[in-house]
Amino acid sequence: MTTGTERDDLGTIASVVLGAVVGLILAVPALPRGGEVLVAGTSLTQAETVLVFGALAIVALPVVALLLSALIE
Amino acid sequence: MVSFGGIAVGVVVAGAALTAALLVLEGPDVDHGTVMGAGPWMVVAGLLHVLGTAGNYPQAFRPSVALPVSVLLVFLLGTVVWIIARQFAVVRNIAPRSGRYLAASGTGAVAVVFAVLLVLAAPTPDELLWLVTTPVAAAVVAAVGVLSLGIMDPTGLARTRWVGWLVTFGFTALGTTITVGIDVFGRPTTAATRPFVAVGASLPTADVAVAWPLAFVACLLGILMVSAVARVIEEDTSAGLVVAVTLAAGTLTPAVALLATVTLR
Numbered sequence: 001m002t003t004g005t006e007r008d009d010l011g012t013i014a015s016v017v018l019g020a021v022v023g024l025i026l027a028v029p030a031l032p033r034g035g036e037v038l039v040a041g042t043s044l045t046q047a048e049t050v051l052v053f054g055a056l057a058i059v060a061l062p063v064v065a066l067l068l069s070a071l072i073e
Numbered sequence: 074m075v076s077f078g079g080i081a082v083g084v085v086v087a088g089a090a091l092t093a094a095l096l097v098l099e100g101p102d103v104d105h106g107t108v109m110g111a112g113p114w115m116v117v118a119g120l121l122h123v124l125g126t127a128g129n130y131p132q133a134f135r136p137s138v139a140l141p142v143s144v145l146l147v148f149l150l151g152t153v154v155w156i157i158a159r160q161f162a163v164v165r166n167i168a169p170r171s172g173r174y175l176a177a178s179g180t181g182a183v184a185v186v187f188a189v190l191l192v193l194a195a196p197t198p199d200e201l202l203w204l205v206t207t208p209v210a211a212a213v214v215a216a217v218g219v220l221s222l223g224i225m226d227p228t229g230l231a232r233t234r235w236v237g238w239l240v241t242f243g244f245t246a247l248g249t250t251i252t253v254g255i256d257v258f259g260r261p262t263t264a265a266t267r268p269f270v271a272v273g274a275s276l277p278t279a280d281v282a283v284a285w286p287l288a289f290v291a292c293l294l295g296i297l298m299v300s301a302v303a304r305v306i307e308e309d310t311s312a313g314l315v316v317a318v319t320l321a322a323g324t325l326t327p328a329v330a331l332l333a334t335v336t337l338r
Binding site: 008010011012013014015016017018019020021022023024026027028029030031032 | 117121124125127128129130131134138150154157158161162165167169173174175177178179180181182183184185186188189190192193
């Protein structure tokens with residue numbers, strides 16, 4: 001039996017991260033191969049690009065998740 | 074001989090059909106929030122289509138990320154993520170919040186896919202401006218449209234609530250995007266858009282824009298659809314919400330794909 005709750009921040013953040021992982025899986029293959037992605041003038045390999053986007057997702061998306069928690073339901 | 078791309082599309086279609094069948098069998102609690110939560114995933118499907126044409130996907134995968142298959146792919150993946158998030162709530166002894174998990178996971182996916190698209194497209198400030206302002210304008214027009222439905226059909230508005238706005242937004246976003254494409258980016262008219270442009274050209278506003286009647290009619294069509302969805306919800310709430318999410322996906326996803334294609338040339 002489950003108990004009702006008004007908020008589930010952990011579940012919301014986990015959902016955002018899970019969605020971001022799916023987004024990475026879908027979008028990263030579209031990036032150019034051979035280090036054509038530039039960050040601050042430095043070209044990145046595909047693996048480095050994945051890490052950059054992954055790190056951005058982990059840092060930025062929980063903030064979005066908290067905003068969503070406040071807005072939805 | 075069947076190509077690898079054809080096999081990949083077949084797997085996506087079969088997976089989506091299996092997912093739909095499992096959803097029907099399981100019958101999870103679906104409410105207005107669930108439909109709203111599917112919104113970000115519709116955007117993902119549209120952006121994937123653009124990535125498929127602008128990106129560097131291996132040739133074999135391109136058909137799987139092109140419309141309309143991208144809608145099925147996103148439906149498949151979004152449902153899997155949704156089910157995982159719901160089960161994660163259950164193991165923590167929390168009543169699952171369907172709409173919130175779906176919206177949150179979709180937002181995470183949109184953020185990453187959109188960021189990758191921006192890296193690939195490297196838009197100019199002007200392009201970025203239209204990319205942002207077009208959906209905002211459509212959202213405002215759709216809100217005004219749905220609220221006006223409340224004057225003519227208050228019961229319909231009460232039954233559909235935010236879902237009504239989402240459906241109207243899908244139609245309005247498609248009309249607004251086509252309008253921006255013609256009036257701002259000089260896209261050619263088609264047989265379907267030409268009558269609206271002709272009407273717009275005969276109006277005093279022709280100096281500013283000629284295709285806006287298309288966005289207006291699209292919004293009206295969206296409002297009519299919301300009224301119809303409200304009737305279905307009156308009979309069967311789940312069926313009405315399925316109709317609503319289908320209508321929203323059928324308009325919002327191509328609107329996103331078209332907007333990104335038009336603005337990120």
